[in-house]
Structure formats: structure tokens, C-alpha cells
Amino acid sequence: MAAQNEQLVTINTPFIELDKLLKREALTASGGEARYLISQGMVEVNGQVETRKRKKLYTNDRVEFNGVRLRVQGSPSPVDPEEEPPREGREDDNPFSGSV
Numbered sequence: 001m002a003a004q005n006e007q008l009v010t011i012n013t014p015f016i017e018l019d020k021l022l023k024r025e026a027l028t029a030s031g032g033e034a035r036y037l038i039s040q041g042m043v044e045v046n047g048q049v050e051t052r053k054r055k056k057l058y059t060n061d062r063v064e065f066n067g068v069r070l071r072v073q074g075s076p077s078p079v080d081p082e083e084e085p086p087r088e089g090r091e092d093d094n095p096f097s098g099s100v
Helices: 018-024 031-039
Strands: 006-011 043-045 062-065 068-074
Touching: 018 031, 018 043, 018 062
Parallel strands: 006 068
Antiparallel strands: 043 062, 062 068
16 A cells, blocks of 8 residues: 555544554544554554454554555643642641641
8 A cells, every 4th residue: 555644643542453453543534444454454553454343453553444544642631730649638728727
């Protein structure tokens, strides 16, 4: 398969299944079509023909299908800038401690 430039695909989960990736990136019209094409050996993962429809793809995995090359990229965990870091337990932080 002759590939064009590699496209980065960002995921917000630890992995994405191969059939879902093809559908999400609009390389197939449906999940059923994606599963069929995978089962026919028309998709490569990391340079090897892959026939497992639900193959889990992780960061830096490469997928090639129909002249399109994709590379999976994980998204960093979002951090809420207004969220305070956990505080060390101190007696004066406990409203139930102390005298009445």
C-alpha cells in the first residue's frame, strides 16, 4: 500500500479499537464496513496485516488503510487550573476537632 503523509489521531482514552478508529476518521461509511474490510486483510497496523476487528490501538500505533496512514496519539490528562492540590491532613482543617 502506498501511503501519503501520516495523520495524527488524538484519543482521550487509553486505547481505541481498530474498527472504531476507521469509522471515526471517516475512512469507512459504517462500522460494519470497517469490520468487513479488516477481516479481509485490507488494513495494516504497525506494518503488519491486521484481521482482528477489535484490535486495541494505543499511543504511537500506526494504521494504514487505502493509502491513508494514521498514527494514534494520546491526549494528556486535562488539569483543572482552579482545582486545588490535595492538602495534607492538619488538625486545624478539621471542623470537628477542637473544643466545644
